[in-house]
Amino acid sequence: QVQLVESGGGLAQAGGSLRLSCAASGLTFSNYAMGWFRQAPGKEREFVAAISRGGGRTEYADSVKGRSTISRENARNTVYLQMNSLKPEDTAVYYCAADASVLLPLARRLREYDYWGQGTQVTVSS
Numbered sequence: 001q002v003q004l005v006e007s008g009g010g011l012a013q014a015g016g017s018l019r020l021s022c023a024a025s026g027l028t029f030s031n032y033a034m035g036w037f038r039q040a041p042g043k044e045r046e047f048v049a050a051i052s053r054g055g056g057r058t059e060y061a062d063s064v065k066g067r068s069t070i071s072r073e074n075a076r077n078t079v080y081l082q083m084n085s086l087k088p089e090d091t092a093v094y095y096c097a098a099d100a101s102v103l104l105p106l107a108r109r110l111r112e113y114d115y116w117g118q119g120t121q122v123t124v125s126s
Contacts, residue, residue, distance in 0.1 A: 002026040002115045004096050009120030012086050016124075020081040022096030022117055029077040030054070033099040033106055035113060036070060036081045038092035038122075045095070049081060050106035059106045064090075086124045093119040 008020040020036070033052050039045040049060045049070040058070050064083070072079040079096055097113035099106075107113060 002098070004098060004115055004117035006094060006096050006117045006120040009094060009122045011123045011125065014086060014088055014124055014126050016086050017082070017084045018086065018122060020083070020094055020096075020120060020122070022079045022081075024077045024079070024098065027098065027115070030074040031100065032114075033101065034070075034072060034079040035097045035099060035107060036079075037095045037097060037110065038090075039095070039119075040089075040092040043092075045110055047108040048094070050099075050108065051079065052104075052106060053102075057104070057106060059108070061108075083122075086122075088124045088126045090124050091122060093121050095119045 003025045005023045012018050035050040036048040037045050051058045051070045055072050067085045069082040096117045098115040099113045
């Protein structure tokens with residue numbers, strides 16, 4: 001049974017930082033590209049960042065580019081999202097997802113991902 005468990009969310013002030021983690025189990029982690037998505041109240045879930053299986057390739061949404069870094073530790077079956085210079089518009093539930101495809105570019109559409117976590121809430125106050 002595949003499980004993706006996000007952690008690290010919480011309340012932060014604008015300009016602050018948070019580091020999200022996603023621990024995977026029940027799959028061969030290094031065989032999956034990983035992605036982070038977010039969903040704000042009343043909005044659709046949107047792509048944030050993705051990282052290739054080996055970690056050598058990353059992609060970001062324009063809204064977080066330059067402020068966020070996605071990374072992974074395959075030995076720990078964990079993917080991270082470091083978010084800096086947080087803005088109130090970053091407030092959302094953040095989800096990690098796993099993609100078994102080996103195709104490039106890295107997936108940005110929800111339907112391309114095979115497994116999803118339950119999400120972690122990030123709230124940024126102004």
